[in-house]
Amino acid sequence: MNQPTAMNDLLAFQRQTEALSSIAERLGWDQETVMPRGATEQRSEEMAAIAAVLHDRRTDPRIGEWLDAARPETARESRIVELIARDHARACAIPAALATELARQTSLSQGIWAEARANDAPEAFLPALDSILVLTQDAANALVDAGFGGGDPYDALLDDYEPGATQADLAALFDSMRPRLVALREDVLGAGNPPAELQGRFPQESQLRLARACATAFGYDWTRGRLDLAVHPFSSGRWQDSRITTRVVETEPFNCIYSTIHEVGHSSYELGIDSDHAFTPLGRGVSMGVHESQSRIYENQIGRGRAFTGWLHGRMSDMMGGLSVADADQFYRTVNRVAPGHIRTEADEVQYNLHIMMRFDLERDLIAGRLSTDDLVEAWNARFLRDFGIAVDRPANGVLQDVHWAVGLFGYFPTYALGNVYAGCLNAALRGAVPDLDDSLAQGDAEPAVEWLRENLQRHGGLYEPRTLIEQATGAPVTAAPLLDYLEDKFAGIYAL
Amino acid sequence: MNQPTAMNDLLAFQRQTEALSSIAERLGWDQETVMPRGATEQRSEEMAAIAAVLHDRRTDPRIGEWLDAARPETARESRIVELIARDHARACAIPAALATELARQTSLSQGIWAEARANDAPEAFLPALDSILVLTQDAANALVDAGFGGGDPYDALLDDYEPGATQADLAALFDSMRPRLVALREDVLGAGNPPAELQGRFPQESQLRLARACATAFGYDWTRGRLDLAVHPFSSGRWQDSRITTRVVETEPFNCIYSTIHEVGHSSYELGIDSDHAFTPLGRGVSMGVHESQSRIYENQIGRGRAFTGWLHGRMSDMMGGLSVADADQFYRTVNRVAPGHIRTEADEVQYNLHIMMRFDLERDLIAGRLSTDDLVEAWNARFLRDFGIAVDRPANGVLQDVHWAVGLFGYFPTYALGNVYAGCLNAALRGAVPDLDDSLAQGDAEPAVEWLRENLQRHGGLYEPRTLIEQATGAPVTAAPLLDYLEDKFAGIYAL
Numbered sequence: 001m002n003q004p005t006a007m008n009d010l011l012a013f014q015r016q017t018e019a020l021s022s023i024a025e026r027l028g029w030d031q032e033t034v035m036p037r038g039a040t041e042q043r044s045e046e047m048a049a050i051a052a053v054l055h056d057r058r059t060d061p062r063i064g065e066w067l068d069a070a071r072p073e074t075a076r077e078s079r080i081v082e083l084i085a086r087d088h089a090r091a092c093a094i095p096a097a098l099a100t101e102l103a104r105q106t107s108l109s110q111g112i113w114a115e116a117r118a119n120d121a122p123e124a125f126l127p128a129l130d131s132i133l134v135l136t137q138d139a140a141n142a143l144v145d146a147g148f149g150g151g152d153p154y155d156a157l158l159d160d161y162e163p164g165a166t167q168a169d170l171a172a173l174f175d176s177m178r179p180r181l182v183a184l185r186e187d188v189l190g191a192g193n194p195p196a197e198l199q200g201r202f203p204q205e206s207q208l209r210l211a212r213a214c215a216t217a218f219g220y221d222w223t224r225g226r227l228d229l230a231v232h233p234f235s236s237g238r239w240q241d242s243r244i245t246t247r248v249v250e251t252e253p254f255n256c257i258y259s260t261i262h263e264v265g266h267s268s269y270e271l272g273i274d275s276d277h278a279f280t281p282l283g284r285g286v287s288m289g290v291h292e293s294q295s296r297i298y299e300n301q302i303g304r305g306r307a308f309t310g311w312l313h314g315r316m317s318d319m320m321g322g323l324s325v326a327d328a329d330q331f332y333r334t335v336n337r338v339a340p341g342h343i344r345t346e347a348d349e350v351q352y353n354l355h356i357m358m359r360f361d362l363e364r365d366l367i368a369g370r371l372s373t374d375d376l377v378e379a380w381n382a383r384f385l386r387d388f389g390i391a392v393d394r395p396a397n398g399v400l401q402d403v404h405w406a407v408g409l410f411g412y413f414p415t416y417a418l419g420n421v422y423a424g425c426l427n428a429a430l431r432g433a434v435p436d437l438d439d440s441l442a443q444g445d446a447e448p449a450v451e452w453l454r455e456n457l458q459r460h461g462g463l464y465e466p467r468t469l470i471e472q473a474t475g476a477p478v479t480a481a482p483l484l485d486y487l488e489d490k491f492a493g494i495y496a497l
Numbered sequence: 498m499n500q501p502t503a504m505n506d507l508l509a510f511q512r513q514t515e516a517l518s519s520i521a522e523r524l525g526w527d528q529e530t531v532m533p534r535g536a537t538e539q540r541s542e543e544m545a546a547i548a549a550v551l552h553d554r555r556t557d558p559r560i561g562e563w564l565d566a567a568r569p570e571t572a573r574e575s576r577i578v579e580l581i582a583r584d585h586a587r588a589c590a591i592p593a594a595l596a597t598e599l600a601r602q603t604s605l606s607q608g609i610w611a612e613a614r615a616n617d618a619p620e621a622f623l624p625a626l627d628s629i630l631v632l633t634q635d636a637a638n639a640l641v642d643a644g645f646g647g648g649d650p651y652d653a654l655l656d657d658y659e660p661g662a663t664q665a666d667l668a669a670l671f672d673s674m675r676p677r678l679v680a681l682r683e684d685v686l687g688a689g690n691p692p693a694e695l696q697g698r699f700p701q702e703s704q705l706r707l708a709r710a711c712a713t714a715f716g717y718d719w720t721r722g723r724l725d726l727a728v729h730p731f732s733s734g735r736w737q738d739s740r741i742t743t744r745v746v747e748t749e750p751f752n753c754i755y756s757t758i759h760e761v762g763h764s765s766y767e768l769g770i771d772s773d774h775a776f777t778p779l780g781r782g783v784s785m786g787v788h789e790s791q792s793r794i795y796e797n798q799i800g801r802g803r804a805f806t807g808w809l810h811g812r813m814s815d816m817m818g819g820l821s822v823a824d825a826d827q828f829y830r831t832v833n834r835v836a837p838g839h840i841r842t843e844a845d846e847v848q849y850n851l852h853i854m855m856r857f858d859l860e861r862d863l864i865a866g867r868l869s870t871d872d873l874v875e876a877w878n879a880r881f882l883r884d885f886g887i888a889v890d891r892p893a894n895g896v897l898q899d900v901h902w903a904v905g906l907f908g909y910f911p912t913y914a915l916g917n918v919y920a921g922c923l924n925a926a927l928r929g930a931v932p933d934l935d936d937s938l939a940q941g942d943a944e945p946a947v948e949w950l951r952e953n954l955q956r957h958g959g960l961y962e963p964r965t966l967i968e969q970a971t972g973a974p975v976t977a978a979p980l981l982d983y984l985e986d987k988f989a990g991i992y993a994l
Contacts, residue, residue: 015542015546016546016549016550019542019543019545019546019547020543020546020547020550022539022543023520023524023543023546023547026524026527026543027520027523030523030527034531034723035738036719036720036721036722036723036737036738036740037720038718038720038721038737038738039721039737039738040737041737042519042736042737042738042775043737043738045512045516045776046516046517046519046520046523048516049512049513049516049517049520050516050517050520052513053513053517053550221535222533223533223534223535224533224535224536225533226531226533239539240533240535240536240537240538240539240540241532241533241535241536241539241540243533278539279542
């Protein structure tokens with residue numbers, strides 16, 4: 001085969017695959033936002049059809065031939081070839097029958113999980129979870145046999161979400177964080193004078209208006225995106241079309257506002273990638289951890305800082321009338337209130353990573369066969385009591401709270417905490433590079449932060465491996481220290497520790 | 498090849514193709530309703546990717562092998578095989594390079610047409626139209642060579658939109674209609690006492706509320722559909738998900754209302770097909786003419802009748818306050834007002850078919866090479882003056898008004914008039930079968946009509962050829978007489994002829 005032809009054919013084929021993958025994602029958005037409720041059966045058939053097309057393309061034998069013949073001429077081309085080869089090898093490693101069965105079982109078990117959670121009935125879900133676990137172990141072993149994960153099944157799974165990460169590295173990182181997080185948590189919860197909660201009811205329309213204003217403050221490009229309601233907020237799409245969703249609870253406006261800012265972080269990352277990378281494997285966020293670093297730094301280090309919340313307090317008072325927290329300093333404390341709770345997605349910055357560490361340990365035990373699904377509820381509840389000092393009151397607030405395992409996402413959870421660590425590193429570098437950032441944030445303008453992130457991180461898309469990307473952006477090795485320093489400093493101020 | 502296996506493989510493959518085709522249609526809906534305006538380039542790449550996948554599947558050589566080996570066991574299976582074979586043969590008849598070039602040129606020329614129309618500059622569009630015409634002639638000849646159209650290139654094109662129809666039959670049908678339509682038009686326009694126009698401004702929200710009430714009156718299933726705004730109203734999708742769109746002009750509420758009812762007709766047809774047919778070639782409307790018969794009978798014979806407009810007058814008065822036309826009889830006349838005009842899509846029931854006949858003759862001349870695109874403007878203007886007695890005032894009101902030719906839809910126009918003829922036949926049968934229909938319509942309940950249409954026509958989907966389907970439903974041969982009788986009777990009443 002002619003070499004330039006092979007490279008061109010490979011890129012043209014990939015371009016079409018990326019476009020089809022983008023279509024599948026748009027279809028998922030449609031399902032969660034605007035689809036008529038009677039269309040679920042049809043939609044699952046449509047999703048299965050495009051998933052089958054995508055699987056056929058990822059395992060297409062011509063990719064192997066093109067890869068053998070292609071001679072990339074630039075570092076960028078080499079990276080593209082590397083990413084296509086990795087994806088192709090991973091897809092080919094898993095036998096077709098296993099891939100089909102995993103898709104079928106995870107599709108089924110999502111509904112089973114939702115019903116079990118609604119009924120607080122883990123026993124209705126655990127058999128399905130066990131099937132998923134066995135299939136996932138098989139898939140992980142198949143990946144190990146194909147050379148992924150350096151012989152470690154969990155690492156072979158993790159590699160899908162955070163290329164290059166290993167459970168040993170992550171365990172060491174998390175172990176280094178735990179003592180300071182636990183100490184901070186105890187200090188905060190033991191301190192007197194806790195911040196007040198926000199009182200009142202905030203109508204949907206005014207919450208959405210404020211959410212839009214926040215998205216605009218973070219430079220969200222409305223010509224390439226839109227905001228809709230969804231049961232669970234998410235972002236969707238890339239390049240010229242990355243949409244966000246939020247949810248509204250009348251008594252909890254911060255839920256709507258900070259979900260929006262979080263999703264703006266994800267979407268801005270996708271929209272910030274150089275358009276040259278569009279429809280190549282470089283044209284999307286490089287890993288889940290890096291993705292979460294963007295959503296988290298937007299939401300927390302920037303969005304929940306004193307400067308931005310000062311502006312938010314003014315806008316919110318203007319748009320919604322007098323607030324129960326009338327003073328901007330008290331408002332800042334209210335936004336960052338730390339309280340005991342069972343639910344990961346509602347956790348504050350101090351406790352969030354402890355939720356993740358617990359899941360990380362449990363899922364490693366599950367994959368390694370050290371923990372059976374029969375014993376999972378007991379293990380969860382015991383660990384939760386030990387880490388958080390409160391008992392799980394009902395399964396929906398315990399092992400049934402997250403969908404991840406039900407849909408086969410083992411190896412995904414640690415990327416949330418890793419994203420927080422990355423966000424800590426990026427925030428330290430950002431504050432050094434843009435020392436007067438808070439002046440802009442106090443005016444409701446996060447553009448200087450967004451520009452720095454776009455220039456130093458977002459625009460590269462998949463060009464560098466995750467850790468390399470963060471280290472290039474920050475000029476320093478990745479450690480948990482900046483995050484922990486930031487948290488201790490911030491909450492010492494809020495709780496007068 | 499094992500025969501049952503061949504049949505099963507063929508159906509499974511087709512099922513996936515139908516699902517992918519449904520996805521492409523949903524993507525088109527997204528583009529026209531909710532897509533961010535900066536996403537056009539990305540969307541055109543996505544549309545091209547799924548179109549390429551669909552084209553590859555339609556021409557997949559395995560279909561030929563399955564068709565050779567399959568032995569259908571029921572009339573339904575035979576019909577499915579017949580429709581798959583026809584689609585496969587048509588797709589294979591057109592050389593890949595020609596299909597690609599047609600797709601590329603029509604995609605380009607749509608934008609050129611839109612700009613030329615905005616600038617009233619036909620000379621900017623005609624070269625693009627000429628390219629499309631030459632490619633379409635090539636495609637038509639390729640179809641003729643493959644045995645379609647009985648040796649006639651125009652009929653080979655027509656066959657895509659109205660299987661079984663021929664230009665000779667249609668010309669004879671239209672010739673039989675013309676004298677009575679022309680006479681009726683002259684009588685109506687020459688009569689004194691024309692109906693008043695509706696005065697006032699009607700806010701978007703109240704127009705949409707009324708449009709929703711009308712859709713509900715026609716039994717539109719909101720659990721399997723939704724209503725959105727679009728520049729040009731259309732319907733989209735089938736089985737469990739068929740959505741409609743409308744537009745709002747503050748001074749023209751009938752535009753919004755009757756566009757909605759028209760699109761409800763199209764969507765109800767798709768939603769009314771037996772669910773057994775879903776994801777087979779039987780699971781969609783059988784032809785453009787039959788489709789238009791449904792939208793037209795909903796909109797005109799039912800929606801613009803005295804009984805339904807009586808209910809509409811009451812609802813509209815309630816929802817929008819006092820109308821300039823305060824009396825239900827006068828309101829009925831206003832809804833059915835006949836006036837000279839250039840635009841097909843705004844034409845009344847009396848003149849609409851004359852617009853179609855003109856396009857039918859011009860496009861037959863274009864395809865046959867009797868008329869060149871250089872002479873098209875002159876030919877259009879001369880014919881318009883002859884048929885309608887008024888001169889074309891500007892190209893946007895003349896040859897540039899319709900998008901069809903710009904996107905290669907030659908052979909499509911006559912199906913609109915044929916749909917009106919079918920609607921006339923169906924209306925006569927419906928009124929015979931449901932003699933007290935007007936009592937329900939006067940209460941804002943069109944369900945008895947919808948049920949009759951669903952039972953006798955819609956539910957069959959693609960099971961029968963178009964004309965057979967209409968004749969089975971009505972129990973009579975298709976002629977223009979019922980439509981013409983209806984029009985003469987209706988407008989004699991309105992204009993006191």
